[in-house]
Amino acid sequence: MPGVSPGYSGPERPALADLDLCTRCGLCEQACPTYRLLGFEPDSPRGRIFLMKQVALGEAEINQHLADHLYRCLGCRACETVCPAGVPFGRLLEYGRFQVEQHRDLAPHSKGWMIFRQLAFRLVLPRRWLFRALMWPSRAIASVPGFAAAFDTLPRGNRLRRLVDMLPRRDKHVEPSASAMPPVTPAIGRRRAVVGLLLGCVMDSLFRHTHEATVRVLARNGCDVRVPTGQWCCGALNVHAGERAIAKDLARANIDAFGRAPLDAIIVNSAGCGAVMKEYGELLKDDSEYAQPALAFAARVKDVTEFLAETSLVSGFAKLPIAVTYQDACHLVHGQGISHQPRALLQAIPGLRYIELRNASQCCGAAGVYSLTHPHLAQAILDEKIEAVLETSADVVATANPGCSMQLQAGLAQRGSRMRVRHVVEILDEAYAARSR
Amino acid sequence: MQEALIQRLRSAVGHEHVTARPDDLRNYAYDGSIDRAAPEAVVFPADAAQVAAVVRACEELRCPYVARGAGTGLSGGAIAEFGGVLISTARMRRILDIDAANRTALVEPGVVNAHISAAVATLGLRFVPDPSSQSACTIGGNVAENAGGLHCLAYGVTSNHVLGCEIVTPQGEIVWLGGRENETAGYDLLGVFIGSEGTLGIATKIAVKLTPQPETTRTLLAVFDSVDDASKAVSDIIAAGIIPAALEMMDRLSTQAIEAYVHAGFPTDAGAILIADVDGLQESVGETAAAIGDVCRRDGAREVRLAKDEAERERIWRGRKSAFGAMGRFSPSYYVQDGVIPRTKLPEVLAEVEAIGRRYGLLIANVFHAGDGNIHPLIAFDEKVPAQVDAAIAAGADILRACVARGGSISGEHGIGIEKRDCMNVQYAPSDLALMAKLKAVFNPGGLCNPAKMFPTSRRCGESARTLQRADLPEGIAPAAGPAF
Ligand SMILES: Cc1cc2nc3c(=O)[nH]c(=O)nc-3n(C[C@H](O)[C@H](O)[C@H](O)COP(=O)(O)OP(=O)(O)OC[C@H]3O[C@@H](n4cnc5c(N)ncnc54)[C@H](O)[C@@H]3O)c2cc1C
Ligand code: SF4
Numbered sequence: 001m002p003g004v005s006p007g008y009s010g011p012e013r014p015a016l017a018d019l020d021l022c023t024r025c026g027l028c029e030q031a032c033p034t035y036r037l038l039g040f041e042p043d044s045p046r047g048r049i050f051l052m053k054q055v056a057l058g059e060a061e062i063n064q065h066l067a068d069h070l071y072r073c074l075g076c077r078a079c080e081t082v083c084p085a086g087v088p089f090g091r092l093l094e095y096g097r098f099q100v101e102q103h104r105d106l107a108p109h110s111k112g113w114m115i116f117r118q119l120a121f122r123l124v125l126p127r128r129w130l131f132r133a134l135m136w137p138s139r140a141i142a143s144v145p146g147f148a149a150a151f152d153t154l155p156r157g158n159r160l161r162r163l164v165d166m167l168p169r170r171d172k173h174v175e176p177s178a179s180a181m182p183p184v185t186p187a188i189g190r191r192r193a194v195v196g197l198l199l200g201c202v203m204d205s206l207f208r209h210t211h212e213a214t215v216r217v218l219a220r221n222g223c224d225v226r227v228p229t230g231q232w233c234c235g236a237l238n239v240h241a242g243e244r245a246i247a248k249d250l251a252r253a254n255i256d257a258f259g260r261a262p263l264d265a266i267i268v269n270s271a272g273c274g275a276v277m278k279e280y281g282e283l284l285k286d287d288s289e290y291a292q293p294a295l296a297f298a299a300r301v302k303d304v305t306e307f308l309a310e311t312s313l314v315s316g317f318a319k320l321p322i323a324v325t326y327q328d329a330c331h332l333v334h335g336q337g338i339s340h341q342p343r344a345l346l347q348a349i350p351g352l353r354y355i356e357l358r359n360a361s362q363c364c365g366a367a368g369v370y371s372l373t374h375p376h377l378a379q380a381i382l383d384e385k386i387e388a389v390l391e392t393s394a395d396v397v398a399t400a401n402p403g404c405s406m407q408l409q410a411g412l413a414q415r416g417s418r419m420r421v422r423h424v425v426e427i428l429d430e431a432y433a434a435r436s437r
Numbered sequence: 438m439q440e441a442l443i444q445r446l447r448s449a450v451g452h453e454h455v456t457a458r459p460d461d462l463r464n465y466a467y468d469g470s471i472d473r474a475a476p477e478a479v480v481f482p483a484d485a486a487q488v489a490a491v492v493r494a495c496e497e498l499r500c501p502y503v504a505r506g507a508g509t510g511l512s513g514g515a516i517a518e519f520g521g522v523l524i525s526t527a528r529m530r531r532i533l534d535i536d537a538a539n540r541t542a543l544v545e546p547g548v549v550n551a552h553i554s555a556a557v558a559t560l561g562l563r564f565v566p567d568p569s570s571q572s573a574c575t576i577g578g579n580v581a582e583n584a585g586g587l588h589c590l591a592y593g594v595t596s597n598h599v600l601g602c603e604i605v606t607p608q609g610e611i612v613w614l615g616g617r618e619n620e621t622a623g624y625d626l627l628g629v630f631i632g633s634e635g636t637l638g639i640a641t642k643i644a645v646k647l648t649p650q651p652e653t654t655r656t657l658l659a660v661f662d663s664v665d666d667a668s669k670a671v672s673d674i675i676a677a678g679i680i681p682a683a684l685e686m687m688d689r690l691s692t693q694a695i696e697a698y699v700h701a702g703f704p705t706d707a708g709a710i711l712i713a714d715v716d717g718l719q720e721s722v723g724e725t726a727a728a729i730g731d732v733c734r735r736d737g738a739r740e741v742r743l744a745k746d747e748a749e750r751e752r753i754w755r756g757r758k759s760a761f762g763a764m765g766r767f768s769p770s771y772y773v774q775d776g777v778i779p780r781t782k783l784p785e786v787l788a789e790v791e792a793i794g795r796r797y798g799l800l801i802a803n804v805f806h807a808g809d810g811n812i813h814p815l816i817a818f819d820e821k822v823p824a825q826v827d828a829a830i831a832a833g834a835d836i837l838r839a840c841v842a843r844g845g846s847i848s849g850e851h852g853i854g855i856e857k858r859d860c861m862n863v864q865y866a867p868s869d870l871a872l873m874a875k876l877k878a879v880f881n882p883g884g885l886c887n888p889a890k891m892f893p894t895s896r897r898c899g900e901s902a903r904t905l906q907r908a909d910l911p912e913g914i915a916p917a918a919g920p921a922f
């Protein structure tokens with residue numbers, strides 16, 4: 001029968017022990033954006049777990065249905081946060097997609113997209129120079145204040161406009177980025193820690209200003225900040241798409257790059273990267289050479305908001321009289337259990353009025369490449385999110401992940417809103433800078 | 438399934454809101470219980486008129502049909518045992534009207550229980566019935582099961598908070614039962630419908646009562662070395678004339694399962710813990726909480742803790758609400774019982790539950806709505822092992838017999854459905870059941886609306902093969918087939 005393949009193969013499969021944790025109580029259903037939107041059981045966490053379990057038990061085969069519903073999942077892991085049994089959905093999903101990927105004919109997307117994806121994941125993402133070269137036009141547009149706005153004359157549905165809408169917009173007061181990140185930035189004042197910074201791929205190409213803000217804030221808080229060479233993309237996009245082999249190569253390269261430096265922590269300012277890097281141990285568990293180093297590496301990974309909240313911030317903020325709301329990045333709140341830290345940091349800034357966002361921990365629909373693979377669903381999820389964001393009438397919506405920033409940026413641009421999207425550390429940086437200015 | 442029926446369904450609700458793809462149907466074969474059977478089609482109507490059209494099509498072509506809310510039911514109510522059509526309320530989820538002055542709301546059946554309270558919170562109101570599944574289950578399912586909740590001790594169950602319902606009868610008519618106000622004349626048909634487990638028709642609109650939020654609520658956690666001491670404290674609290682808003686008990690296995698993931702702050706070495714909510718006016722609440730604390734200490738509580746803020750309260754209640762799901766820590770499935778017993782019999786019934794667990798070699802954790810004597814023994818088993826399934830079902834039946842033997846009942850709030858129907862004989866005389874069957878036949882003469890639920894089959898209570906097969910469907914789904922149907 002075409003489109004039908006047998007069960008799971010190889011050791012990298014959804015583990016029955018994980019699947020067995022699910023008692024089908026259904027308490028996760030309303031936490032799931034796709035279930036809320038579609039009201040369709042196969043698009044619920046419980047439904048997806050059930051489908052994976054049926055394959056594990058030999059009651060069903062890997063087929064188109066499984067592929068469609070595993071790929072319609074955002075991977076936001078909101079279901080994990082509410083699940084009373086601790087079902088590790090993120091892990092199940094990664095392995096489930098990996099198994100589906102073993103059957104190319106089941107790819108739930110168009111041929112064109114699959115070719116694009118192959119190129120992106122296998123050719124471009126692993127190569128830093130190529131990735132950066134291809135991102136050059138985006139960087140150029142983003143680096144000139146006001147340039148992106150020129151595209152606003154294009155009609156709403158225009159694809160080019162949508163892409164440009166996603167680009168980060170730079171504050172006028174922030175200097176344009178230098179060409180390379182300094183390999184070492186010394187701590188200001190007493191040294192409290194030596195940390196490494198992950199640059200990543202998208203962050204490195206489009207969010208250099210966030211990296212620079214991160215380095216400044218860390219240095220001001222007594223950190224020697226190192227940016228080891230040889231590091232590159234964390235592999236998150238690949239892992240989430242079931243492309244594990246390349247993800248492992250990327251992980252090994254990063255472990256080598258950071259492994260040599262004696263670091264107290266490896267700082268990440270992209271939630272999606274941090275979540276995957278904290279799971280390098282799982283990714284490389286069958287690699288005899290790297291299994292141990294991967295665990296040691298993972299144990300040192302800290303999201304920048306997590307790290308700063310633990311360190312107790314040095315004072316020196318100026319008053320920052322702006323209203324700020326905060327959108328939880330899924331891979332921070334659901335993936336790493338980090339939610340009060342970024343809020344606490346923002347609330348530590350004098351003069352800043354913090355406004356809690358309604359349903360802040362609901363996904364914004366960015367979800368890696370989701371807005372490319374499922375544009376209609378992603379848009380519906382985004383619309384709901386922007387509705388809530390606009391309700392706050394904040395000046396700035398803070399977040400901690402590049403995907404979320406770009407998605408929110410696009411959503412706000414679509415509505416013609418002037419609300420700014422900033423990383424939490426950029427706001428901290430602005431408060432410190434305002435003092436010295 | 439007949440092609441003609443599928444066509445009728447499609448024209449009733451729209452092509453894209455019907456599925457008969459076998460792959461889709463697999464995901465509709467389960468609910469929160471342990472039974473499984475796939476329907477032959479699932480339809481997603483948008484309103485009462487569409488539900489009526491679906492029902493008429495099914496009745497005319499003699500096909501069984503079953504309503505489904507969120508599928509969190511614990512007695513197999515939403516399982517399409519004989520195939521046929523599953524009518525999902527997933528698209529009927531609008532809150533149609535909120536009348537703050539008269540403290541009522543009109544909602545569609547697919548609205549999630551917790552969403553009602555969320556929608557009226559800024560008005561200082563809430564919808565009281567709060568089953569532990571409230572973040573997922575629907576108001577339609579609550580009405581069908583007459584669901585209870587953690588705060589039913591002081592405030593009553595679903596039937597106390599529903600003013601009226603629009604239903605589609607099995608004849609395909611749209612009628613209103615009850616009122617929008619409190620009092621109505623004539624037979625209490627609403628009372629008959631609530632708790633009828635989807636066998637008398639399908640609710641399409643529900644008028645619910647809203648209740649003002651209490652000025653303050655305090656939550657108290659008392660830790661005991663033994664279940665006996667905790668049970669005694671429960672009886673003593675009620676005997677002292679104190680009515681807490683909620684009074685819940687959990688034994689050691691339950692707290693261990695919960696703490697494994699949820700981290701509610703429960704001790705995992707205690708014999709039992711009690712959780713009490715006290716609400717009302719600022720001054721009185723402190724006094725009542727202190728009085729409960731005193732009773733607990735007198736009965737041997739080794740620790741009495743008052744939640745210091747809202748966050749801690751929420752953590753404690755989230756822990757309690759996680760109890761069933763958390764059983765995944767022990768086993769892939771659990772079979773939850775729902776017996777009711779006189780409060781004073783708690784220690785004795787629990788001892789028997791423990792003995793039953795030993796007899797069948799199964800782990801049984803216990804959670805109770807202690808204030809109402811509603812016990813929820815959770816029997817851990819693995820559905821992949823047939824012998825364990827049989828043992829769990831037999832153990833469950835023994836527990837229910839133990840409850841009835843002490844003057845109790847086989848179900849407090851989860852309904853009878855498939856799971857407990859064969860135990861109805863244990864509680865009711867044949868003449869009682871015959872009267873119920875006659876009543877059912879008035880509403881549902883063809884017997885196609887959620888067939889064979891609630892009424893005993895030819896099997897014995899606790900016998901193993903559970904879901905009936907299509908061939909078992911009483912011949913021609915005969916009208917008023919008596920107690921067997
Ligand atoms: C973790 C967990 C905790 C729970 N805690 C509690 C608790 O504390 N108290 C409690 O009482 N229950 C509890 N339950 C049981 C369950 O949640 C309730 O019975 C709930 O009312 C079911 O709602 P549902 O929407 O999931 O209904 P479903 O499971 O979909 O259906 C249940 C029954 O209702 C019928 N039905 C659904 N919609 C309609 C309609 N519109 N018209 C007519 N019939 C309809 C179905 O045919 C079926 O017979 C719990 C369940 C779980 C999984
Ligand atoms: S994933 Fe967790 S919350 Fe969802 S049905 Fe399974 S046990 Fe329940």
Ligand code: SF4
Pocket residue numbers: 031032033034035043044045048072073074075076077078079080089
């Ligand atoms: S990861 Fe997100 S989208 Fe996927 S099942 Fe869980 S809640 Fe739903």
